[in-house]
Amino acid sequence: xxxxxxxxxxxxxxxxxxxxxxxxxxxxxxxxxxxxxxxxxxxxxxxxxxxxxxxxxxxxxxxxxxxxxxxxxxxxxxxxxxxxxxxxxxxxxxxxxxxxxxxxxxxxxxxxxxxxxxxxxxxxxxxxxxxxxxxxxxxxxxxxxxxxxxxxxxxxxxxxxxxxxxxxxxxxxxxxxxxxxxxxxxxxxxxxxxxxxxxxxxxxxxxxxxxxxxxxxxxxxxxxxxxxxxxxxxxxxxxxxxxxxxxxxxxxxxxxxxxxxxxxxxxxxxxxxxxxxxxxxxxxxxxxxxxxxx
Numbered sequence: 001x002x003x004x005x006x007x008x009x010x011x012x013x014x015x016x017x018x019x020x021x022x023x024x025x026x027x028x029x030x031x032x033x034x035x036x037x038x039x040x041x042x043x044x045x046x047x048x049x050x051x052x053x054x055x056x057x058x059x060x061x062x063x064x065x066x067x068x069x070x071x072x073x074x075x076x077x078x079x080x081x082x083x084x085x086x087x088x089x090x091x092x093x094x095x096x097x098x099x100x101x102x103x104x105x106x107x108x109x110x111x112x113x114x115x116x117x118x119x120x121x122x123x124x125x126x127x128x129x130x131x132x133x134x135x136x137x138x139x140x141x142x143x144x145x146x147x148x149x150x151x152x153x154x155x156x157x158x159x160x161x162x163x164x165x166x167x168x169x170x171x172x173x174x175x176x177x178x179x180x181x182x183x184x185x186x187x188x189x190x191x192x193x194x195x196x197x198x199x200x201x202x203x204x205x206x207x208x209x210x211x212x213x214x215x216x217x218x219x220x221x222x223x224x225x226x227x228x229x230x231x232x233x234x235x236x237x238x239x240x241x242x243x244x245x246x247x248x249x250x251x252x253x254x255x256x257x258x259x260x261x262x263x264x265x266x267x268x269x270x271x272x273x274x275x276x277x278x279x280x281x282x283x284x285x286x287x288x289x290x291x292x293x294x
Contacts, residue, residue, distance in 0.1 A: 052112035092157040105131035124161025169272035
């Protein structure tokens with residue numbers, strides 16, 4: 001197979017799966033796959049492709065065979081947090097069962113693809129990955145596109161695993177850490193120019209947490225910076241790959257990008273995403289968290 005070199009995510013090349021033939025069960029050993037790998041496996045019935053871009057963009061053009069998923073459909077309408085039951089229902093209605101290998105794509109640095117992957121990890125569906133370069137790279141390489149949604153056969157998604165609490169933070173986790181170690185909390189921003197030293201911003205969460213913009217982790221072309229550079233940047237906040245870390249954001253969703261960066265790019269072993277909005281912390285002064293080193 002012709003090797004596809006994607007410079008948008010060249011820093012993650014060590015994670016990319018090299019396709020060497022048919023793969024029994026499609027058990028991936030990576031969370032990122034190349035466009036070349038997906039093209040070679042696009043007709044494999046065990047592979048399901050999910051598009052998380054806005055529905056209007058999906059309707060204009062999408063990868064052949066990809067189903068559209070609206071992230072809003074998997075969020076609890078009251079708490080705005082992931083509803084795992086709704087997620088499994090959406091998967092089933094999309095014709096995806098617990099044995100499928102799911103490849104997710106969106107636009108460059110679209111938080112939705114990372115949130116969906118985090119959600120799948122949470123319900124124990126670990127056979128999932130992000131498409132390296134997303135829709136833009138696929139289109140640039142003139143690979144197969146369609147305007148027609150695929151035929152879907154509704155199936156029953158049967159969860160085989162207990163939910164993975166090791167990657168999802170709760171207020172209780174922060175108030176009474178199970179291991180007795182208060183986590184380092186990183187408040188993720190979406191706008192450049194927010195300094196990680198601005199700890200005196202509004203609200204008790206911001207006063208007790210490091211602040212970092214997720215765009216500081218990527219280069220101007222949207223590719224992640226070198227993992228060693230990222231390790232150094234997070235070390236300045238008092239973090240190491242063995243640290244207990246919780247990432248959060250205003251909407252409780254976009255922090256999934258930084259969760260992915262810490263877990264799968266840098267290699268942190270104990271990082272959780274708090275998918276409730278930071279407003280949920282606003283009145284919880286009793287929650288004790290550890291500030292990163294300034």
